[in-house]
Amino acid sequence: MSERVAIEVRDLRIETRAGAAIVEGVDLAVERGSILGLVGESGSGKSTLALGLLGYCQAGLRIARGAVHVDGTDLLALTDAQVRSHRGRDIAYVPQDPQTALSPAQRIGEQIHRILRRHAPERDTPETVALVLQRVGLPADRDFVRRFPHQLSGGQQQRVAIAMAIACEPAVVVFDEPTTGLDVVTQARILDEIRRLSGESDVAMIYVSHDLAVVAEIADRVAVMYGGRFLEEGATADVLQRPLHPYTAGLIDAIPDHRRFAMPRGVPGVAVAVGERPAGCIFEARCALRVPNCAVEEPSLDVVLPGRAVRCFEWERTPPLARPERVEPALAGDAEPLLRIEALSAGYSAGGSTRLVLRDIDLTVARGRSVALVGESGSGKTTLARCIIGLHPPASGAIRLGGEDLAPRARQRSLDARRRIQLVFQNPYDSLNPRQPVGRQTAWPARRLRGLSSTDADGETLRLLDLLRLPARVAQRYPHELSGGERQRVAIARALAAAPDVLVCDEITSALDVSVQAAVLELLAELRSALGLSMLFISHDLGVVAAVADDVLVLDRGEICEAGPARDVLTAPSAEYTRQLVEAAPALEGSDGGGAS
Amino acid sequence: MAEALRSSDGERQPNPFIRFLWRRLAVGVVLAVVVSVVIFAATDLLPGDAAQAILGKTATPEAVEALRVQLGLDRPAVQRYGEWLGGIAQGDLGDSLSTRGPVTEAISGRVVNSLILAGLAALIMIPLSLAIGAYAGTRPGRPGDLVASGTSLVFIAVPEFVTAAFLILILAIGADLLPPVSIVAPGTSPLATPAILVLPVLTLLLASLAHNVRMVRAGVIETMHSPYVQMARLNGLSEREVVFRHGLRNALPPAVQVIALNLQWLIGGIVIVEFVFQYPGVGQLLTQAVALRDIPLVQALAILIAVLYIVINIVTDLLVVLLVPRLRTAGAS
Ligand code: SF4
Numbered sequence: 001m002s003e004r005v006a007i008e009v010r011d012l013r014i015e016t017r018a019g020a021a022i023v024e025g026v027d028l029a030v031e032r033g034s035i036l037g038l039v040g041e042s043g044s045g046k047s048t049l050a051l052g053l054l055g056y057c058q059a060g061l062r063i064a065r066g067a068v069h070v071d072g073t074d075l076l077a078l079t080d081a082q083v084r085s086h087r088g089r090d091i092a093y094v095p096q097d098p099q100t101a102l103s104p105a106q107r108i109g110e111q112i113h114r115i116l117r118r119h120a121p122e123r124d125t126p127e128t129v130a131l132v133l134q135r136v137g138l139p140a141d142r143d144f145v146r147r148f149p150h151q152l153s154g155g156q157q158q159r160v161a162i163a164m165a166i167a168c169e170p171a172v173v174v175f176d177e178p179t180t181g182l183d184v185v186t187q188a189r190i191l192d193e194i195r196r197l198s199g200e201s202d203v204a205m206i207y208v209s210h211d212l213a214v215v216a217e218i219a220d221r222v223a224v225m226y227g228g229r230f231l232e233e234g235a236t237a238d239v240l241q242r243p244l245h246p247y248t249a250g251l252i253d254a255i256p257d258h259r260r261f262a263m264p265r266g267v268p269g270v271a272v273a274v275g276e277r278p279a280g281c282i283f284e285a286r287c288a289l290r291v292p293n294c295a296v297e298e299p300s301l302d303v304v305l306p307g308r309a310v311r312c313f314e315w316e317r318t319p320p321l322a323r324p325e326r327v328e329p330a331l332a333g334d335a336e337p338l339l340r341i342e343a344l345s346a347g348y349s350a351g352g353s354t355r356l357v358l359r360d361i362d363l364t365v366a367r368g369r370s371v372a373l374v375g376e377s378g379s380g381k382t383t384l385a386r387c388i389i390g391l392h393p394p395a396s397g398a399i400r401l402g403g404e405d406l407a408p409r410a411r412q413r414s415l416d417a418r419r420r421i422q423l424v425f426q427n428p429y430d431s432l433n434p435r436q437p438v439g440r441q442t443a444w445p446a447r448r449l450r451g452l453s454s455t456d457a458d459g460e461t462l463r464l465l466d467l468l469r470l471p472a473r474v475a476q477r478y479p480h481e482l483s484g485g486e487r488q489r490v491a492i493a494r495a496l497a498a499a500p501d502v503l504v505c506d507e508i509t510s511a512l513d514v515s516v517q518a519a520v521l522e523l524l525a526e527l528r529s530a531l532g533l534s535m536l537f538i539s540h541d542l543g544v545v546a547a548v549a550d551d552v553l554v555l556d557r558g559e560i561c562e563a564g565p566a567r568d569v570l571t572a573p574s575a576e577y578t579r580q581l582v583e584a585a586p587a588l589e590g591s592d593g594g595g596a597s
Numbered sequence: 598m599a600e601a602l603r604s605s606d607g608e609r610q611p612n613p614f615i616r617f618l619w620r621r622l623a624v625g626v627v628l629a630v631v632v633s634v635v636i637f638a639a640t641d642l643l644p645g646d647a648a649q650a651i652l653g654k655t656a657t658p659e660a661v662e663a664l665r666v667q668l669g670l671d672r673p674a675v676q677r678y679g680e681w682l683g684g685i686a687q688g689d690l691g692d693s694l695s696t697r698g699p700v701t702e703a704i705s706g707r708v709v710n711s712l713i714l715a716g717l718a719a720l721i722m723i724p725l726s727l728a729i730g731a732y733a734g735t736r737p738g739r740p741g742d743l744v745a746s747g748t749s750l751v752f753i754a755v756p757e758f759v760t761a762a763f764l765i766l767i768l769a770i771g772a773d774l775l776p777p778v779s780i781v782a783p784g785t786s787p788l789a790t791p792a793i794l795v796l797p798v799l800t801l802l803l804a805s806l807a808h809n810v811r812m813v814r815a816g817v818i819e820t821m822h823s824p825y826v827q828m829a830r831l832n833g834l835s836e837r838e839v840v841f842r843h844g845l846r847n848a849l850p851p852a853v854q855v856i857a858l859n860l861q862w863l864i865g866g867i868v869i870v871e872f873v874f875q876y877p878g879v880g881q882l883l884t885q886a887v888a889l890r891d892i893p894l895v896q897a898l899a900i901l902i903a904v905l906y907i908v909i910n911i912v913t914d915l916l917v918v919l920l921v922p923r924l925r926t927a928g929a930s
Contacts, residue, residue, distance in 0.1 A: 054831055059822075088833035095831075100824040103843050105922055114842075115832050148922040164832065 004031040006171040006204035007053065007091065012066035014045070014052050014228075020275040022048045022061060024228045027301070030204040030221075032171065035195075037219030037236065038208040039251070041513035042484075043271045045228035047096075050176045050208045054091055055083045071171040089119035092165035096177040098157035102149035108160050109145030112167050119168045128167070136163045137193055155186035159193065166197065175207045179214065183376040183540070188584035191218050210513065213255055213543070213586040216240055224248045227272045227282035230301055234308040240588055244310040246318050247283050252588065253321060254518035256543030258570050259587045262325060264547055266519025270483045281312070289314045335366035338534050339388070339421070339502050344397030346380075346387050354395060357383050358558045361397070363536075365502060370528060370535040372549030372566065374542065374581070380558040381538045382426075385506045388536070389423045401502070419449035422495035426507040428487035432479040438490045439465075439475025445498040457497075464493040467530075468523060485516035489523070496527070506538045521547050542585045546570055554578045614918060614925045621914055625907045632903040633685070637678050640896050685900065691893040695886070700897045704882060708901070710787055711871070711878035715863050717794060718801040723856055726806050730813020730852070731845045737818050746814065749807035757804040757866050761873045764796050779874040787876070797874045801866055805859040812855040816848030823847070850920045857913035861906055 007030050014023040023045045030036045040046035048061065055075035057063055068075045070091045075083050087093075095101035103111060109129050116124035130140035136159040138144065149157055158178055165173050175194065179187040195218055198205050209215050215222055216236055223233040224245065232245040243249040250267035257264075269286035278284055280295040287294065291314060301311040312318070341363040347356035357380040365371045375381040386392035388399060390410030399406045401420060407413045422445075425431040433441055442464060443457040452460060462472050468489040479487055488508060495503055505524075509517040525548065527533055537548050545552060545566065552569040554562040554577065562575040573579045652661055665671050669680075684691055690700035733745040752760070769777035779793035787794055820826060821844045829839045868880030875881070879898060886894040918924045 051831070056827075056831060058827075084830075084833045084835065086833065087831055093828070093831040095824060095828055097824060101828040103825040103829065103847065105846050105920070106842070114834060114838070118832075118834055118838075148926065150923040151926060161828075 004033075005029050006032045006071060007206070008067075008069040009053065010067040010069075012049070012052060012068065013064045014048050014057060014061055015064045016274065017060055017062065018275070021064075021277065022228050022274055023052060025301075026066070026230060028206075028223060028230075028233075030172070030206060032202045032204050033198065034220045035198050035205040035207055035218055037215030037222040038206060038225060039210070039212050039215050039222060040208075040225030041210055041251075041271055041515060043227075043273065044225040046208050046210075046225050047176055048228075049225070050093070050174050050206070053172070053174050053206065054087050054093055056087070085119070088115050088170070089168045090170050091172040091174065092168070092170040094158075094161050094165045094173060094175045094178045096180055098161040099149070099154065099181075101161060102157060104149055107146050107148055108152070111160075112145075112164055115164055115167050123168075132163045132167045133160075135166065135197070136160075138163065153186075154182050155190060158182065158186075158190055162190075162193070162197070166201065166203070169201070170203065172204045172206070175205065177209050178207075180210075184542075184584040184586075185376075185580055187214070187586070191586075194218060211586065212240075212251055212514070213257070213588050216588050217586050224251065227277055228274075229282055229311065230309075231283065231312070232308075232310045233301070238308060242320065244304065244308060244315045244318055245283075245312050246287050246289050246314075249318050249321060250286075251515060254515045255588060256518070256521065256541070256547040257587050258542035258546040258582065258585055261546055261567065263525065264514075264518035264521055264543075266517075266522055267515035268519075270485065270516075271513070283312075289317050335368055337364045338367045338402055339363075339365040339536065340398075340400040341384075341388070342398045342400070344384075344387060344394050344399065346383055346392060346394040346397075356395065356558060358387070358394075361555075361560060363553060363560070365534050365536050367501075367534055368528070368532050369550050370537060370548055371551045371553065372537045372539060372545040373553050373555055374539060374545055375555035376540055376581075378557070379555040381540075381555050382506055384555075385423060385504050385536075385538055388504055389421055390418070415449055419445075419498045420501040421504060422498050422500035422502070423504045423506065424488075424491050424495050424508045427511055428479070428484070428491040429511075431491055432487060432494075434479050437476050437478055438482070438494075442475070442490065442494045442497050445494060449498045460497060461493070464496055465490075467496070467527070468493050483516075484512055485519060488512060488516075488520060492520075492524075492527075496531075500533070502534045502536060504536045504538070507540065509544060510539070510541065517544070524548060542570060542581060543587070554581070617918060617925075618915065621911050625911050628907050629900075629904055630682075632907075633682060633900055634678070636896055636899045636903070637674075637681060640892050640899070681896070690897040693891055693894045695889045695891040695894065700893050703894060704879065704897060704901070707877060707879045707882045710781065710876065711867055711880065713787055714794065714797055714801070714871070714876065714878055715860075715867055717798045718805070718863060719860055721798070722802055722806050722809065722859070725802075726809030726813055726856065727845070727852065729806075729810045731817050731840065731848075733810065734814040734817025734848070735821060735840055735844065737814075742814070745810060749810045752803050752807035753811070755804075757800055758869055758873055760803050761796070761800040761870060764800055765873075768796065777874075779876040781877050783877075793874075793876075797870050797876055800870050800873075801863055804866060805863055809852070809856055809859055813848065813852045816851050817844050820844045820847045850917045853913055853916050853920065857909055860909050864902055864905060 009026055009028045012023055012026040013021055015021045026049060028036065038046050038049065048058070051057065052063060053068060055063070055068060055078070063076060066076065070086060073086065075086060102108070112129045112132060113124060116128060129145060133140040133145070138156060138159050149160070152160065179190050182190065191214065194205065194207070197203070207215060207219055219236050221234065222236045222239050223230045224247065225231070226247050232239060232243065232248045239248060240252060243252055247267070253265045254267055255264060267286055272278070272282060272285065278295065280297055281287070281290070281299055284290050284294045293313060299311045299313050301309050303309045304315060341361055344358060344361040345356055346358040347354045361384060363371070373381050373384065383392055387394045390406065390408065390413055393408035401417060404417070406417055410418060432438065439458070439461050442461045443454070446452045446457040446460045447454060461475055465472060465474055470486060470489055470493070474482065474486065474490065479490070482490065509520055512520065521544065524535070528535065535548070537545070539545055549566045552564065552566045553560050554569065554575065556577040562569055562573065562578045569578060570582060573582050652664060669677060681691065688701065692698065693700045693703045696703050729745050733742040736742050765777045768775050775795050776793050779787070779797055781787045781793065826839060826843050829843045867878060868883060870876070871878045871880035872884060879901070883895070883898045886898060
């Protein structure tokens with residue numbers, strides 16, 4: 001590599017105080033003007049690595065070994081005070097959540113000034129601040145620089161964070177999941193902006209994300225992290241087309257894609273925990289290709305093809321990507337309507353007046369069908385879910401179940417009506433009782449709503465756990481002892497324990513890693529055909545919708561702007577809003593590794 | 598702060614801060630009126646009769662009746678309350694029964710004395726608690742923090758009259774450095790002999806400081822773990838700037854609320870401290886007035902203290918609003 005290399009990392013190891021590695025043996029180099037994507041699921045060590053690139057560790061961690069050369073200087077060989085003078089000047093960081101990372105009590109102009117004053121006092125002028133804001137597509141008038149972070153939208157906040165990062169014209173910028181938490185349209189705009197900055201400012205960028213589809217849109221090269229190590233590295237397009245590591249292949253297969261109606265496939269097993277990392281290959285426990293040697297010896301990251309490195313003994317056997325077409329469940333074309341929502345409006349009252357968040361919603365879920373309700377946060381989709389299960393009385397309109405009108409509040413409904421509609425919440429951390437073994441929680445709906453005896457309910461619990469591919473011993477566990485995916489499956493089991501007719505799923509996979517999400521989606525598809533379940537699937541993720549839904553309704557600020565069969569809506573959207581969503585949603589297919597803007 | 602009042606939103610629409618200020622003041626006035634009713638009712642209506650209370654159980658009914666007329670107690674309570682309130686509005690708090698002079702005269706010197714005491718304590722307490730709290734909060738678990746938090750725990754556990762007794766024992770009687778009582782000659786200011794102020798101020802300080810330090814410390818620990826502090830460090834800002842502009846600055850709003858609570862406590866604490874040190878302030882006057890059944894004086898002092906509480910509350914709310922931009926601006930986007 002040449003002097004174009006802006007950051008070079010050698011053999012970096014970051015460990016806990018107890019000595020367990022979070023990041024191990026990482027080597028990387030990024031040239032000016034190019035973007036390296038770092039992809040990993042939760043627990044892969046990607047955020048720790050991102051901070052480590054600035055010579056920074058969170059409390060309880062330490063950099064144990066290695067070198068981080070930024071523009072020729074090894075940050076790890078410097079004193080604290082010296083490293084500080086490089087941070088923000090030669091290497092800058094864009095945080096995951098600008099809403100909490102921008103100081104709430106300082107005007108945004110002031111925050112940019114402070115960085116300039118610290119690192120480039122000669123350029124600390126209002127003109128520089130205005131210029132920097134313009135470069136990230138923000139207005140630079142006096143009114144804007146005097147705003148506080150809370151007066152900006154999420155997208156604007158993230159642009160301010162990027163402006164702060166590029167203010168001193170650093171050699172390297174590290175982005176740590178900068179678009180997580182933004183809606184897809186805003187995300188697409190921010191990605192455009194980053195790509196444009198990379199093109200025009202000769203800076204090396206490292207883009208950390210859990211989302212391979214996002215990285216595919218922006219990065220020139222990509223490194224896949226798992227268990228603190230790089231498992232594979234190569235040019236983005238090559239890696240996506242022909243992954244060499246079985247984990248990469250599994251990850252790609254797990255990503256739902258709204259441009260292709262393929263069924264995502266989960267990677268079996270759960271990610272290794274810190275401190276439980278095995279002696280041999282880090283991926284051994286979940287790998288389908290493993291050979292006896294894998295458990296004893298750790299493979300090294302070797303360049304096996306030009307520009308391609310992989311950490312696997314058996315990489316030649318990694319199967320090519322094969323996405324099975326989604327199996328369409330056999331449907332009667334004229335299935336009887338089960339859940340009907342007619343002209344429903346709902347809102348929240350504030351100071352005497354009611355602000356409607358849902359207007360005139362009509363929706364039908366026929367028996368055995370899966371209907372997806374798509375919308376960004378703030379579209380009112382969660383309110384609708386709450387109306388359906390009787391947690392939020394609508395302002396007007398009707399909810400019918402099998403021809404029978406449902407009362408607005410759950411406690412006015414009959415036990416049987418309550419049993420027939422079950423909701424699975426977005427976050428299983430919140431919806432499961434932390435102080436009860438999960439078996440008790442899944443048995444409860446069976447006893448209360450179906451009137452089963454306690455022995456029968458326990459039997460039912462075991463049957464459901466098995467159905468959701470959870471071992472029976474999970475019944476005795478408390479929620480905190482389970483992984484995120486296990487918890488969400490327990491939450492689904494609890495809903496199924498009521499033997500419902502309709503399952504309402506509110507963003508149930510959005511808190512999960514893709515490989516786990518895929519497993520849950522697969523499971524839901526199986527449950528549908530096995531139990532003849534009808535589903536109302538609420539999601540913002542078009543890929544997920546493409547994987548599960550027969551019909552799609554698109555919710556735009558409280559109103560349904562488009563409805564129809566999933567294939568039609570997602571491939572040929574008619575409403576302008578849907579078109580924007582479909583275009584903005586990142587996808588592996590159809591992206592070109594990031595040149596276009 | 599003045600600059601903050603002219604925030605950019607103010608030019609276009611009624612400044613939310615000004616609106617908040619008016620609303621808060623109005624609530625304060627209503628509250629003061631309600632409190633005055635309670636005070637008037639409690640001292641004037643409930644315990645039988647003021648004239649009876651003044652003359653004692655042995656007084657003849659004729660003497661009581663005569664005093665009732667003299668005090669105007671024969672007129673309806675509502676009318677008397679109206680007169681009392683009207684008097685207050687004009688700065689006339691009535692006549693004291695014990696001094697036979699205007700209440701305002703009896704209390705004005707005392708009020709100044711008490712304000713000196715409480716003011717000095719507050720003046721030292723506020724910056725000191727911020728400084729110690731920030732010091733401890735930026736190094737949790739390290740020796741400096743352990744000393745600061747450990748000491749403050751001790752003082753929280755000990756009531757102020759015990760602290761006062763200890764201080765007198767050690768500094769006044771044992772070491773003979775300071776006078777054990779703080780008597781001020783009538784007509785002179787306590788500031789003329791600063792030595793007598795040391796022990797009472799120290800007592801008030803020790804009792805209120807500790808609580809503040811702990812709250813400031815907790816707030817600073819929290820903000821120092823916040824993403825924006827991490828971000829400030831990743832931007833390479835100096836540790837000084839990180840601690841002051843980000844850590845301490847954002848820990849201020851909750852700290853202000855705790856400090857205000859402690860100021861209010863200070864008013865209560867002053868009654869005890871003035872009694873212990875025989876310092877001629879409002880607290881001592883209040884205990885005397887109760888003992889002498891000087892009802893107009895008790896009423897005046899009670900309403901004064903209540904208004905002070907309300908004012909502290911309003912000032913605190915305003916400060917918090919000024920310190921939290923999200924509260925003082927309308928959310929434009
Ligand atoms: S080294 Fe072995 S266990 Fe590891 S990924 Fe390759 S085949 Fe699987």
